[in-house]
Amino acid sequence: MREFLFVATGVCLAYFVAAFGAYALLLVFAALDNAISSRDARADDLRALEESRFTIPVSVLVPVYNEAAVIRHVVAALRDLRYPELELVMAVDGSTDGTLEILRADLQLEPVARFERHIVDTKPVREVLRSRVDPRILVVAKENGGKADALNCALNYARYRYVCCVDGDTIYLPEALLNTMRLVVRDPKSIVGITGHIAVAMQPERLTVDADGRAMVENKLIANFQHIEYLRAFLNARLAWSRLGFMLCASGAFAIWRRDLLEELGGFSTEYTCEDIEFTFRAHEHLRRTGVDYRILSTPQIAARTEGPGTIRALVRQRERWQRVTLEVIWSYRRMLLRRRYGVVGFVGMPFFLLTEVLAPPMELVSIVTLVLGIAYRVFDVRVYAVFLASVAMANAIMTSAAILLEDISTRAFRLDHLARLVVLGPLEVLVYRPVLVWARLKGFWRFLRKERSWETFDRNPRLASR
Amino acid sequence: MQHWLRDATTPAEQEAVLRRLPRRTLTGIASDARVDRAISAAAALILFQRRPALLLQRASAHRNEAEKWRRIATLRIVALADRETALPILRRALSDADEDVVGAAVRLLGEEQSDDALALLVESLADGRYPRSQIAAYLDTERAAPHLLPLVDHPADDVRFWAASLLRPSALDAELALAGLAADPSPRVRAAVLKSFAAVGGGASAAIGRDLIHDPTWFVRAQAARAIGSGGNPELVHRLVPLLRDEQWWVRTAAKEALAELGPSAEHVLVPMLRDDDAFARNGAAEVLLETGAVARWAAKAADEPDDEPLSVMIGAALRAGGDRVQQAALAAVTGRTRQKLARLIEQMPDSTST
Numbered sequence: 001m002r003e004f005l006f007v008a009t010g011v012c013l014a015y016f017v018a019a020f021g022a023y024a025l026l027l028v029f030a031a032l033d034n035a036i037s038s039r040d041a042r043a044d045d046l047r048a049l050e051e052s053r054f055t056i057p058v059s060v061l062v063p064v065y066n067e068a069a070v071i072r073h074v075v076a077a078l079r080d081l082r083y084p085e086l087e088l089v090m091a092v093d094g095s096t097d098g099t100l101e102i103l104r105a106d107l108q109l110e111p112v113a114r115f116e117r118h119i120v121d122t123k124p125v126r127e128v129l130r131s132r133v134d135p136r137i138l139v140v141a142k143e144n145g146g147k148a149d150a151l152n153c154a155l156n157y158a159r160y161r162y163v164c165c166v167d168g169d170t171i172y173l174p175e176a177l178l179n180t181m182r183l184v185v186r187d188p189k190s191i192v193g194i195t196g197h198i199a200v201a202m203q204p205e206r207l208t209v210d211a212d213g214r215a216m217v218e219n220k221l222i223a224n225f226q227h228i229e230y231l232r233a234f235l236n237a238r239l240a241w242s243r244l245g246f247m248l249c250a251s252g253a254f255a256i257w258r259r260d261l262l263e264e265l266g267g268f269s270t271e272y273t274c275e276d277i278e279f280t281f282r283a284h285e286h287l288r289r290t291g292v293d294y295r296i297l298s299t300p301q302i303a304a305r306t307e308g309p310g311t312i313r314a315l316v317r318q319r320e321r322w323q324r325v326t327l328e329v330i331w332s333y334r335r336m337l338l339r340r341r342y343g344v345v346g347f348v349g350m351p352f353f354l355l356t357e358v359l360a361p362p363m364e365l366v367s368i369v370t371l372v373l374g375i376a377y378r379v380f381d382v383r384v385y386a387v388f389l390a391s392v393a394m395a396n397a398i399m400t401s402a403a404i405l406l407e408d409i410s411t412r413a414f415r416l417d418h419l420a421r422l423v424v425l426g427p428l429e430v431l432v433y434r435p436v437l438v439w440a441r442l443k444g445f446w447r448f449l450r451k452e453r454s455w456e457t458f459d460r461n462p463r464l465a466s467r
Numbered sequence: 468m469q470h471w472l473r474d475a476t477t478p479a480e481q482e483a484v485l486r487r488l489p490r491r492t493l494t495g496i497a498s499d500a501r502v503d504r505a506i507s508a509a510a511a512l513i514l515f516q517r518r519p520a521l522l523l524q525r526a527s528a529h530r531n532e533a534e535k536w537r538r539i540a541t542l543r544i545v546a547l548a549d550r551e552t553a554l555p556i557l558r559r560a561l562s563d564a565d566e567d568v569v570g571a572a573v574r575l576l577g578e579e580q581s582d583d584a585l586a587l588l589v590e591s592l593a594d595g596r597y598p599r600s601q602i603a604a605y606l607d608t609e610r611a612a613p614h615l616l617p618l619v620d621h622p623a624d625d626v627r628f629w630a631a632s633l634l635r636p637s638a639l640d641a642e643l644a645l646a647g648l649a650a651d652p653s654p655r656v657r658a659a660v661l662k663s664f665a666a667v668g669g670g671a672s673a674a675i676g677r678d679l680i681h682d683p684t685w686f687v688r689a690q691a692a693r694a695i696g697s698g699g700n701p702e703l704v705h706r707l708v709p710l711l712r713d714e715q716w717w718v719r720t721a722a723k724e725a726l727a728e729l730g731p732s733a734e735h736v737l738v739p740m741l742r743d744d745d746a747f748a749r750n751g752a753a754e755v756l757l758e759t760g761a762v763a764r765w766a767a768k769a770a771d772e773p774d775d776e777p778l779s780v781m782i783g784a785a786l787r788a789g790g791d792r793v794q795q796a797a798l799a800a801v802t803g804r805t806r807q808k809l810a811r812l813i814e815q816m817p818d819s820t821s822t
Binding site: 039042043049051056110112127186187 | 543601
């Protein structure tokens, strides 16, 4: 048993060193990308882009399912997007909570005979409605078919060359489109996709800013840890992926795609638990295989605030689903792994996902079991283990602090004392938050093995009165 | 930065606050395009007065990535502080090998909008070393027209396309230049000419649309339809109707929009189309008749005159040709007895799907 425990400990240590090493390496590239992007954004002239009739128009596709609690705020934010020419195509996916009725009343919807270009098969459309108060808005009421089906339906009605896929429960910042499309207009031939930084909040429609307009972090631990996690995901990881050419997950909450690519690939797949990561993988696979020169980018500027789970139970459900879909997609596209034709995606992106997504849950499980057995058989000295745990916590804290620094450099959005709160929470994450994620990932891994595809409903956080 | 300036309301007070800031902060304010231009300019002037030679040197060249971004920041500072001195430096930046430097120069010249700046931007548009749509954003002004006119004879299709897109036929010389481009061998240029005429509208737009309505390229036909629509000449409706049968969705859509724009004058040519062999044409005709309010008007008349059989037949033809969506929309557009009449006609139809 002692020998087994030593070997298992060695394997776990090797895994953690490799994973941290990969993240540390990514951090270097992320910092480089962030520095360049921030300087570039400061030098750019968004006013000219906003006022020019030559700015590429965008169709914003909004899948909506039972969003009665937030839909008014979402529509208001989308209507406030600063952009010279856009249309909002909202696909109401068989909502049963009165979402369509709210839209009908607020937007003064009237039936219109607008025929779609039938690009992708979807569930039947019940009604096509146009807003009397804002002619840019088209609402398509359809039978329930899931988010991918709703996006495909909206795509059939979209008219412009770029489509921006958003969530029906996310609040968008007015500059979201300008901050991303400013890069697309410079190189529309090769930029086929671009995504922005998504922030998380318990109630995204409530703006929490101080008198100087500086954002404040929320006064809830579960919100703070998610905030840290999103910062690390979007700034430490995605910026580096973007810089290195393997941006493998354009978030479904805000992803702009060139429509011809979506059409060529047959739209979003309804076969997977989530559509966003699958389409990003499919785009890379197709474009690499066909030898097309392309770029899929991520920007550090915040595009939107999305609602994060407010309870541990909801958090576990969400992360379990994310883990499951990541595994589904990696398994489906395993042919890209270490294949020359797929270049950096096959040789760097796929191994990175394998290391940090596929191997992580079993390795985390093995390390916990090893720890318990090691203590039971008195193989480990508890003090040595405490030192090890402290080292992991500090390494994690360094990553967190780096993400917070990158965030501050690129946006200067948050109050310094509130950022300090997040820095202080960094080392505690391993002890308080990480175990929950480990549990969720293990559940996700198990349900992936059982080939489950379900999507449980997301329970909205209780609403406080808006300020 | 906002809280430092919160209490400074006049330019003099703001300048006093800015003078107390550290050089690094001041540089950040002066070089950030997102900051209020007046405040940036005040900060830039303070910096330029302190060390003009160093700033000019930094704005003129770079050797590596770090120096490049410093050069881009300094270009803005110099441009805001001293326009005359900045112009030759910006001209040199326009021909730099690095696209980011060229882009910075384009933006600064675009913000400047002087005749010299516009001339430099037009040169840059012609040489194509930076995305032309970005440069065009700053040339979309009447003042740029004299600089753009020579580009209509440029050998490159792309350059003629941008000349056609940016010129407005509101002045005679620009109208003549654009009319000359209507026979351009490049379909993109012809489409751009139509778009420019359509933006202004009137007889010239209708005439140029009529001339290009049978163009072999589909997007030229689509723009020709839009030009006729915005031209407002009801005599040209019969030219648009055949486009409802076009093989391209975009052309059919453009024709429908143009016919709807021409309003009731299109009705007499659309009614026969309701029985056309082509399903797209039937649908399109029904949609336009709905959009112009013809279906609602006929239904109201039919409700008043229930014995008018030909009228009921015509409404039935429109509803059948349009299918479910047109029927739903038609019902939503009317009330009372008219709605009842329409509902009855829909019920009596043997098959509500037309396509």
